[in-house]
Amino acid sequence: MSKRVFRTDRPRSTRPVWQGVAAMAVLLVAAGCSTTRVSGPAPVEDRGGNVTRPPAVVVMPGAENAGKPGYYTVKAGDTLFRIALDSGQNWRDVQAWNNLTNPNALEVGQVLRVQPPSAVASTPATPATATGPSTSPVASSGVVPRPLDSAPPAASTSPTTPPPTPAPASAGADEVTFIWPATGSVVTPFDEANNKGVSIAGKIGDPVLAAADGRVVYAGAGLRGYGNLIILKHNNTYLTAYAHNQALLVREDQAVRQGQKIAEMGSSDTDRVKLHFEVRRLGKPVDPIAYLPRK
Incomplete structure (x- = not known):
């Protein structure tokens, strides 16, 4: 009677192992792809037209004439009456030369004409x-x-x-x-x-x-x-x-x-x-x- 010999060193199937390794690799790759490294705030460019700009520089009326002869730059506490008196003019003339609708609404830094606009004296x-x-x-x-x-x-x-x-x-x-x-x-x-x-x-x-x-x-x-x-x-x-x-x-x-x-x-x-x-x-x-x- 012949005896069956059972070999215990038969190589096991490697398919399940490689399937597990492959699955793990896929997970790692997927995890790596979904991870974002943050080194600081990312720059944001608003392409919708809403651009933040620095405050606009306010240009006072008549600023281009500041310092010129015949002009006066309004200071704190000034009134049209005093400016006219100090310029030797009628305050109504100064108001008209500068198209002032309200003679009491002067602004510091505003430049006023205090001499007649024409070369011909009044x-x-x-x-x-x-x-x-x-x-x-x-x-x-x-x-x-x-x-x-x-x-x-x-x-x-x-x-x-x-x-x-x-x-x-x-x-x-x-x-x-x-x-x-x-x-x-x-x-x-x-x-x-x-x-x-x-x-x-x-x-x-x-x-x-x-x-x-x-x-x-x-x-x-x-x-x-x-x-x-x-x-x-x-x-x-x-x-x-x-x-x-x-x-x-x-x-x-x-x-x-x-x-x-x-x-x-x-x-x-x-x-x-x-x-x-x-x-x-x-x-x-x-x-x-x-x-x-x-x-």
């Missing part, structure tokens, strides 16, 4: 008879109503009206002969840094007179520190200012004559009754005493 103020009778004074905060004169009177030589005495002679077609705007004594002299005119003492209600023929370019209380104020333009060179009045007796654009009563002395926006009187030459304050007759 016509000097020519005194004339008032255009029609007036029945009420300038509507201005704190101004006491007084009836206006129907026509500007001629210069008077009464005690309340100083006689027109020639001022020191000087050259120039635009030079003006001024008279004293009030009869009191000077209590505060001119100081360009602290007092841009002279202060003349007086009593409440004393007459304030036009120092020369001219036209009213401002009458109101909108200029801080001046109270109820009148500004006269005499020609393209000279302005005069009359401040701290209790009543204003003329209106803007009204022609006045030398010696005409234009206001009543008061203490608006100051600590005592007085007239603050300024002479401005091309907008620059000058010592009025040099232009007034010697008392």
Whole structure:
């Protein structure tokens, strides 16, 4: 009887092993493909048109004229009235030259034209008879109503009206002969840094007179520190200012004559009754005493 011999060293089938290895390899490859290495934020490019840009630079009106002659750059605290006064101009002209719809809406850095846009100078103020009778004074905060004169009177030589005495002679077609705007004594002299005119003492209600023929370019209380104020333009060179009045007796654009009563002395926006009187030459304050007759 023959014996069967069972071999125990028969090679096993390798198919299941290789199938497992292959499956593991597929998993590893798949895992490797699905893994993202992050070394930092990936750049993102928005191709939809929504691009973030730095804030736009705001260009103030008239910036291209900054620093040029005849232009002024607005600073903090400026008002159109003060800019016009310092430039020797009517504030309404400055408003028109710059197309300002609201004269109170100035912005720091804004550049304003403060000289006429044309090379031809504006016509000097020519005194004339008032255009029609007036029945009420300038509507201005704190101004006491007084009836206006129907026509500007001629210069008077009464005690309340100083006689027109020639001022020191000087050259120039635009030079003006001024008279004293009030009869009191000077209590505060001119100081360009602290007092841009002279202060003349007086009593409440004393007459304030036009120092020369001219036209009213401002009458109101909108200029801080001046109270109820009148500004006269005499020609393209000279302005005069009359401040701290209790009543204003003329209106803007009204022609006045030398010696005409234009206001009543008061203490608006100051600590005592007085007239603050300024002479401005091309907008620059000058010592009025040099232009007034010697008392």
